Amino acid sequence: MLANYGYQDGSGSYFITIDTDKCDGCGRCVTACPYGVMVVGPDEADPLRDLPVATVADEHRRKIKYSCGPCKPTSGVRELPCLLACPWEALAHSW
Amino acid sequence: MATAVEYWRWTESRWTAPDVDWRAGKVITAGVDVGSVSTQAVIVVDGKLYAYSSMRTGSDSPQSAQKAMDWATEGTGMTIDNVRYVVGTGYGRVNVPFANRTITEIACHARGANFIYGPSVRTVLDMGGQDCKAIRCDEKGKVSSFLMNDKCAAGTGRGMEVFADLLAVPIEDVGSLSLSVAEEPPPVSSTCVVFAKTEATGLLRAGWPKNRVVAAYCSAMAHRVVTLLERIGVEAEFAITGGISKNVGIVRRIEKELGVKALEPGLDAQLAGGLGAALFAYALAARAAS
Amino acid sequence: MITAGIDMGAKNLKVVILRDGQVIASSLIRVGFDTQEALDEGLQHALAEVGLSKGDIQRVVATGAGRNSVPGADDAVTEVRADSAGITHISPTIRTVIDVGAEEGRAVRCNAQGKVVDFAINEKCAAGAGAFTEAMARALEVPLEELGALSLKSQQTVPMNAQCAVFAESEVVSLIHARTSKEDIARAVHDAIASRITSMARRVGVEKDVALVGGVARNKGFVDSLRRDLDMDILVPPDPEFVGALGAALIAAQGA
Numbered sequence: 001m002l003a004n005y006g007y008q009d010g011s012g013s014y015f016i017t018i019d020t021d022k023c024d025g026c027g028r029c030v031t032a033c034p035y036g037v038m039v040v041g042p043d044e045a046d047p048l049r050d051l052p053v054a055t056v057a058d059e060h061r062r063k064i065k066y067s068c069g070p071c072k073p074t075s076g077v078r079e080l081p082c083l084l085a086c087p088w089e090a091l092a093h094s095w
Numbered sequence: 096m097a098t099a100v101e102y103w104r105w106t107e108s109r110w111t112a113p114d115v116d117w118r119a120g121k122v123i124t125a126g127v128d129v130g131s132v133s134t135q136a137v138i139v140v141d142g143k144l145y146a147y148s149s150m151r152t153g154s155d156s157p158q159s160a161q162k163a164m165d166w167a168t169e170g171t172g173m174t175i176d177n178v179r180y181v182v183g184t185g186y187g188r189v190n191v192p193f194a195n196r197t198i199t200e201i202a203c204h205a206r207g208a209n210f211i212y213g214p215s216v217r218t219v220l221d222m223g224g225q226d227c228k229a230i231r232c233d234e235k236g237k238v239s240s241f242l243m244n245d246k247c248a249a250g251t252g253r254g255m256e257v258f259a260d261l262l263a264v265p266i267e268d269v270g271s272l273s274l275s276v277a278e279e280p281p282p283v284s285s286t287c288v289v290f291a292k293t294e295a296t297g298l299l300r301a302g303w304p305k306n307r308v309v310a311a312y313c314s315a316m317a318h319r320v321v322t323l324l325e326r327i328g329v330e331a332e333f334a335i336t337g338g339i340s341k342n343v344g345i346v347r348r349i350e351k352e353l354g355v356k357a358l359e360p361g362l363d364a365q366l367a368g369g370l371g372a373a374l375f376a377y378a379l380a381a382r383a384a385s
Numbered sequence: 386m387i388t389a390g391i392d393m394g395a396k397n398l399k400v401v402i403l404r405d406g407q408v409i410a411s412s413l414i415r416v417g418f419d420t421q422e423a424l425d426e427g428l429q430h431a432l433a434e435v436g437l438s439k440g441d442i443q444r445v446v447a448t449g450a451g452r453n454s455v456p457g458a459d460d461a462v463t464e465v466r467a468d469s470a471g472i473t474h475i476s477p478t479i480r481t482v483i484d485v486g487a488e489e490g491r492a493v494r495c496n497a498q499g500k501v502v503d504f505a506i507n508e509k510c511a512a513g514a515g516a517f518t519e520a521m522a523r524a525l526e527v528p529l530e531e532l533g534a535l536s537l538k539s540q541q542t543v544p545m546n547a548q549c550a551v552f553a554e555s556e557v558v559s560l561i562h563a564r565t566s567k568e569d570i571a572r573a574v575h576d577a578i579a580s581r582i583t584s585m586a587r588r589v590g591v592e593k594d595v596a597l598v599g600g601v602a603r604n605k606g607f608v609d610s611l612r613r614d615l616d617m618d619i620l621v622p623p624d625p626e627f628v629g630a631l632g633a634a635l636i637a638a639q640g641a
Contacts, residue, residue, distance in 0.1 A: 001239055007246035008323055009549070010287035010509035015242065015326065044199040045238045047375055048382075062246035062548040066584035074505050074588050094326075225552070247510070248551035257551055289511035289520060289550045290488065300418045 003045055005056035006064045006094070014065040015094040016056050016082075020045075022090035025052035032085035036060070037067050054090070068093070108363075109148040109166050117145055117173055122380050124180045125167075126203065126372025127160050127194065129187030132224060132338075135369035136163035138173070142377045144210070146171065147366055156190030164193070180380035182372040186225075198375055200368055201230060201241050207371030208334055209236025211362045217330040220320065220349070221367075222339035224252035229324045236371070240327040247287075250319050252338045254288040255345075258312050261292050262305055273313040273344030275306045282315035291315065310344070317348035324353070331355050336364040387437065388444045390634030391424070391458065392467065392627075393451030396487035396515075397600065398423045400431040401630040402442070406638055410434040411627055420454055446637035448629050450488065462636055464629050465493050465504045471632030472596050473499030475622050480592040483611070483619075484629070485582060485601035487515040492586035499632075503589040511550040513581045515601040520550045521574040524557040525567055529604075532571050536606030539572035553577070571606060579610035586615070596620040598628040 006015035020043060029038040039057045043049040060067040071080050072095075083091050117123060120140035128135045130152060138146040148167035153159045160183070164175065175181075175193055183191030184203040191197070200221075208219045214234040221228040226245035232238050248254040259266045280303075285291040291312060298308050335357045339345050350356055362370075387409075392399040394416065402410040412431040416423045432438060447455035448467035455461070464484065468491065472482040477497060484491040490507035507513030511520065522529040543565055547553035553574075560570050595617055601607055602625035612619050622628060 001241075002327070004240070004242035004326060006242075007244050007548075008319075009247035009512075010249065010285060010290065011507060011513070013322075013326070045201045045205075045241055047196075047198045047202050048378060062546075063581075066581060069584045069588050072588065073590065075503050247549045253551060253555075285509065287509055287511050287550075289516050290509070297418050 001045060003055065005061050007062060011065070013094050016064060017092045017094065018054050019090045020053050022088040023053050024088065025054060026087070027054070028085040028087065029054050029082040029091060032081040034081065035067050035070065037064065038082055065095070107150040109146070109169065111146040111171060112144060115140055115143065115145050117171060117177070122377060123173070123178050124182075124373050124376035124380050125164065125178050126182050126184060126369045126374070126376055127163060127191045128185040128200075128203070128368035128372060129156050129160055129183065129190055130185045130223070130368070131187075133365065134159045134163045134185075135366055136160070136167040137366060137369035137373040138167055138178070139370075139373040139377055142374065144370065147369065149363070149365060152187065156187040157192045159187075160191040161193075180376040180383070182376040182379070184368050184372040195376070196379065198372060201228060201243065202238060203368045203371030203375065204228065204336070205230045205232040205238045205371065206236040206374050207367030207369070208232070208336065210370055210374065211360050211364060211367055212332070212334045212358045213361070215332050216334050216358060218324070218327075218333045220324060220333070220335045222251065222320065222335065222337040222345070224338055227251055227320060227323060229327045231327050231330060242323065242327055244323060249286045249288050249291070250316055250323065255316070255339065255342070257288050257292065258295070261295060262308060264305065264309060267341070269309055269313070270342035270344035270346075272306045273310040274347065276310045279314060280307050280311045282318055283311045284315070286315070286319055313342075313344040314348055317345050317352060320345070320349055321352045329353055329355065332358050334358045334360070334364070336367055340364065386638060387442050388446070388634050388637035389428070389431075389442045390467070390630040390632065390637060391427070391445060391447045391449075391455055392464075392630035392633060393420065393424070393447060393449040393455055394486055394600075395450045395489070397626065398427045399627050399630040400427045401627055401634045402431050402435065402437070403634045403638055406635070408631065411624070411630070413626065416451070420451055421456075424455060444637040444640065446633040446640070448633040459637065460640060462633060464489070465491060465501055465506075467629040467632035467636065468598060469493050469495040469501045469632065470499045470635050471628035471630075472598060472622070473497070474631065474635055475628070476594065476596065476620060478594045479596045479620065481586065481589070481595045482628075483582060483586055483595065483597050484599040485515055485597070485607070486599045487519070490514050490582050490585060492582075492589045494589045494592060505585050505588045507581065507585050512548055512553070513578070513585065515599070517550045517553070517578050518574060518601065518604060518607065520554055521557055524554040525561070525570060527567065527571070532574070533604040533606035533608075535568050536571035536575050537609060539568040540566070541569055542576065543569045543573040545573045545577040572610070575604070575606045575610035576614070579607060579614045582611060583614040591615060591617065593617065594620060596622065598622065598625045600626045602626070
């Protein structure tokens with residue numbers, strides 16, 4: 001499943017996509033994120049799944065443009081720690 | 096949010112399957128969907144729809160859940176003790192005191208839409224009062240992709256209400272009024288409801304008739320929802336649920352932009368969440384038994 | 386030499402007239418829905434102050450959201466460039482300028498020469514601009530000009546969860562019903578927008594000294610919240626809404 005967390009507003013689209021078929025809930029993205037954006041828990045969109053899965057913490061879902069801002073400076077490309085930490089390439093950012 | 100607003104004409108209702116004897120059933124399960132405006136309780140006997148109620152959410156959510164459940168079982172002789180497993184869903188899902196488990200709207204909505212529209216439904220767009228959800232699912236109603244936008248009011252019933260207020264048009268007339276234009280105007284350029292209001296005020300001052308301004312807004316809102324849908328990819332068949340599905344001005348424009356017709360529901364689409372919850376309750380009860 | 390800078394903002398039009406690099410006149414007027422009328426009126430107002438006429442202006446540079454709809458302008462520059470030129474003229478030690486206008490927020494990092502090094506913009510969403518405070522003042526039923534002073538009297542921090550001006554209005558109404566004081570709600574409003582502006586500014590790297598310009602800089606409650614959030618001293622120039630127009634007028638003088 002492709003779980004998209006985030007939002008679209010007048011200024012743009014900001015989504016973190018988690019491929020739950022690839023994610024095994026290892027939690028490396030949780031450790032890697034300096035701002036507590038990622039959490040691991042039960043799969044909200046698949047209640048019959050037993051394996052935990054990575055999601056975006058509820059308190060960040062409506063402001064990830066800002067929560068993820070420090071990892072996305074306007075100048076200089078920086079690799080995102082959450083993406084680097086994921087061994088399964090299960091994470092993607094839309095912006 | 097404390098203020099529950101009605102975005103469409105809607106009446107309380109209940110229904111019981113005339114040909115089902117629940118006492119002959121093996122497993123009875125229920126789903127309760129506590130929304131900000133309405134609450135639905137759905138009873139399923141061995142995975143088949145048996146009864147439902149749909150009523151206004153009161154100021155006290157636990158009480159609303161109880162009332163909806165009582166009304167759904169009214170006159171059937173069934174009590175809560177006969178129900179093996181209850182799933183709570185919706186905005187107020189944590190306020191269903193008798194629930195065995197809570198499940199988010201996304202999963203329940205897809206599962207319920209699969210029942211209401213049939214197993215060929217692949218894309219469900221739910222436009223509620225305070226959010227907009229886009230879900231793709233398989234033939235079993237299992238979610239394959241989803242997104243939910245509840246950060247921004249554009250594309251929600253609330254955004255539409257703010258706009259209708261500005262133009263002093265009753266919310267239920269917005270859709271038909273927007274279709275009364277001879278020619279489709281260019282869409283309002285601002286996505287943000289606050290800025291779209293400023294833009295609309297300018298259009299009115301420039302002499303645009305109300306229906307043209309409403310059409311420009313509906314067109315912008317439809318386009319915005321389509322871009323949201325494109326993120327998950329639209330696959331036929333396609334269904335629209337939620338309060339804004341009653342707004343023909345939005346529905347027709349979304350269909351036109353996508354080139355896909357929205358399905359007609361076999362049952363009240365408002366039941367999708369509660370029904371999905373009851374069906375999950377059935378699966379979870381079976382799992383608990385094994 | 387006489388030059389003019391015209392900042393056609395979303396809400397207000399600002400005009401600054403320079404003679405040999407010194408400000409001799411300025412004016413501010415509501416744009417409304419007829420930009421041409423506002424433009425004529427704004428220019429005339431400023432020129433009348435010093436007994437000049439349109440023909441005396443040698444170069445006009447426009448900036449602001451409506452910079453491309455200023456007939457007669459010799460050039461148009463972005464707000465980012467204008468802010469940077471304007472603020473370094475006022476205070477050469479400024480390296481970061483934050484500009485919060487009615488419909489946009491900007492953060493610009495500049496060098497000692499007033500050249501733009503980096504910038505970020507919050508646009509097309511009212512939550513990150515002055516329109517947010519305007520909507521909240523309406524929901525609180527207090528005049529916008531009083532919102533700042535009100536929030537400075539707040540006794541406690543109250544969180545605001547909504548990230549959208551429309552949803553935040555409902556939240557303000559809920560807070561009123563829950564008997565939260567207007568002072569605390571006003572503070573929550575300013576904290577909320579300040580947190581978004583801070584995040585934007587941090588993306589360009591906040592380097593000292595920091596200045597805040599634009600119409601919202603007049604709001605002392607917002608300035609207070611921003612100072613706290615950035616944990617830095619912030620310079621607010623005496624006429625913060627004119628910095629863009631000043632920058633445009635300076636660029637006009639340089640380009641002649």
